[in-house]
Amino acid sequence: AVVATGFDAGGHRVSFLNKAEDSLVGTFSLIPQIADQVKIPVIAAGGIADARGVKASFVLGADAVQIGTAFLATQESGTSQIHRQKLFSIDARYTTLTKVFTGRLSRGIKNRLTEELKDYQENLAPYPLQGKIVGKLGAYPANTESNPELKSFWSGQAAPILKYHYAQELIENIIKDMSAF
Structure with a gap:
């Protein structure tokens, strides 16, 4: 397949x-x-x-x-409670493609980190090194507790209909x- x-x-x-x-x-x-x-x-x-x-x-x-x-977005998934809440919130209407979290292009919910670094994506470390760097902020993986404005919340564009x-x-x-x- x-x-x-x-x-x-x-x-x-x-x-x-x-x-x-x-x-x-x-x-x-x-x-x-x-x-x-x-x-x-x-x-x-x-x-x-x-x-x-x-x-x-x-x-x-x-x-x-x-x-x-x-x-x-379901309770059975391995995502954090805050990630599931984000998927059901108005924030889920606003996704972006970004390399900020891992160095590889990915879609997630926009936040302060994606917006402030969007013009610097070609200067980021390559995958997977960028993930290790951003992980020090507690941003990646998303199931750790830290500031939601610095976290990756993976989401497809259909989240608003969940x-x-x-x-x-x-x-x-x-x-x-x-x-x-």
């Missing part, structure tokens, strides 16, 4: 042939392009947080979906809503 991860996904950008910055395509544009070119199953990822995204992925040619941020705080609720509602289509 191949995972078609779109620009809207949270966390690190996946890119092997070109720089991540040169490989930014939205999930729902990427799925049919890949599905038309490969004979193996396509797994859609990025911007999928409910049955609408699942259904759209299937219509566009995906054989399966990978849901990230919606599960990251509804469920428990994985079972999320799964049951996706299944229920899929049958409504």
Whole structure:
């Protein structure tokens, strides 16, 4: 299988042939392009947080979906309480692509650190060294306690539509809503 991860996904950008910055395509544009070119199953990822995204992925040619941020927001995930709160807050509307936290392009919720260092991203240490440096601020990983304005809170662009705080609720509602289509 191949995972078609779109620009809207949270966390690190996946890119092997070109720089991540040169490989930014939205999930729902990427799925049919890949599905038309490969004979193996396509797994859609990025911007999928409910049955609408699942259904759209299937219509566009995906054989399966990978849901990230919606599960990251559940109580069962390994994220901190503050990270889960951020995913359900108005802050989740404002994500950014940044190298600030690890040296590798990734999507997370904007904060003071991402905004103050956004013009210096080409001067940061490479991955994974940047993560070790920023980790001294308590910013990375996100499950440690420190100033939220200096932390990484990975989030995809679909976070503003999140509804469920428990994985079972999320799964049951996706299944229920899929049958409504």
